[in-house]
Amino acid sequence: MNLRITKTDPRAVVPAYGTPGSAAFDLTTIEDVAVPAGSQALLRTGLVFCIPEDHALLILARSSTFRKFGVILANGVGVIDSDYCGPEDEVLISVLNSGTEDVEIKSGSRVAQAMVIHRPKLTFEEGAPNAENRGGFGSTGGHGDGGV
Numbered sequence: 001m002n003l004r005i006t007k008t009d010p011r012a013v014v015p016a017y018g019t020p021g022s023a024a025f026d027l028t029t030i031e032d033v034a035v036p037a038g039s040q041a042l043l044r045t046g047l048v049f050c051i052p053e054d055h056a057l058l059i060l061a062r063s064s065t066f067r068k069f070g071v072i073l074a075n076g077v078g079v080i081d082s083d084y085c086g087p088e089d090e091v092l093i094s095v096l097n098s099g100t101e102d103v104e105i106k107s108g109s110r111v112a113q114a115m116v117i118h119r120p121k122l123t124f125e126e127g128a129p130n131a132e133n134r135g136g137f138g139s140t141g142g143h144g145d146g147g148v
Helices: 065-069
Strands: 004-007 025-028 033-035 040-044 047-050 055-061 078-080 092-096 103-105 110-118
Antiparallel strands (some): 025 110, 055 110
16 A cells, blocks of 8 residues: 655655564654653654545554653544645644653654554444443453452
8 A cells, every 4th residue: 555645844754664564654753842841742743644545544652652752642542534634734743741850852753653544434323232241341351340
């Protein structure tokens, strides 16, 4: 599958997979950003992605994001819809510094990764459940306490 991207800034880095077996490709920041302790910031990628219809782009933390940068993705997982593809619809990475020290993220840092997934369009219909109760939230562990 080809994925058309548009650079909104000449510093933007065309995404790449780290290894042949990588499920996601890296997203690179294009500006130095200071993230004060307890604050959120938006990191620019300088890229617009033209996601195919019936697909979505997921933005995920890299396994080293917190260890290297001291931040987490503020929204857990970012979801970019296929219709977010106008000339100014740059993909941004939302990060949260949950620590007590300010964090500096340098331009060129690979803070997040992304993958394109197929997204079927569902039709919702109301009706009765079609199975017996299996227990409360987090109860699949077999301990019967309804917890994790």
